[in-house]
Amino acid sequence: MDSGEPSLYELIYDMVCSIPEGKVATYGQIARLIGRPRNARQVGYALAALPEDHEVPWQRVVNIKGEISPRKQAGYDDYQRILLEEEGVEFNPAGRIYLKQFLWDV
DNA sequence: ATGGAGGCGCACA
DNA sequence: CTGTGCGCCTCCA
Numbered sequence: 177m178d179s180g181e182p183s184l185y186e187l188i189y190d191m192v193c194s195i196p197e198g199k200v201a202t203y204g205q206i207a208r209l210i211g212r213p214r215n216a217r218q219v220g221y222a223l224a225a226l227p228e229d230h231e232v233p234w235q236r237v238v239n240i241k242g243e244i245s246p247r248k249q250a251g252y253d254d255y256q257r258i259l260l261e262e263e264g265v266e267f268n269p270a271g272r273i274y275l276k277q278f279l280w281d282v
Numbered sequence: 283a284t285g286g287a288g289g290c291g292c293a294c295a
Numbered sequence: 296c297t298g299t300g301c302g303c304c305t306c307c308a
Contacts, residue, residue: 184305203290214303220289221306237289245289253289
């Protein structure tokens with residue numbers, strides 16, 4: 177416990193892993209849940225730094241508008257959408273999720 | 283220790 | 296609803 181403080185990344189990864197299937201969460205929400213409401217940016221940064229062997233459902237993390245953040249690596253953004261659809265998350269014709277219905281209710 | 287950068291959020295118009 | 300500008304904070308070199 178006090179022998180070592182887990183970095184925000186550790187908290188973020190752990191929190192994202194807690195997102196139930198078929199639900200999505202926003203960066204700000206994750207940041208708030210870990211006690212850092214001002215660190216929404218770090219959440220995105222942490223996900224961007226995710227290793228290849230991660231077990232974090234980063235695909236369930238979207239911005240406050242319910243849209244998938246445009247990543248530098250084209251193709252993954254589309255992959256993210258597919259994963260969510262596989263879980264039962266529905267998308268709007270504009271490519272946005274119905275947060276009101278699929279937002280992780282904590 | 284300092285500087286730069288980042289998959290954001292919010293207020294305004 | 297959308298776009299723009301600014302700020303919060305941490306991490307890496």
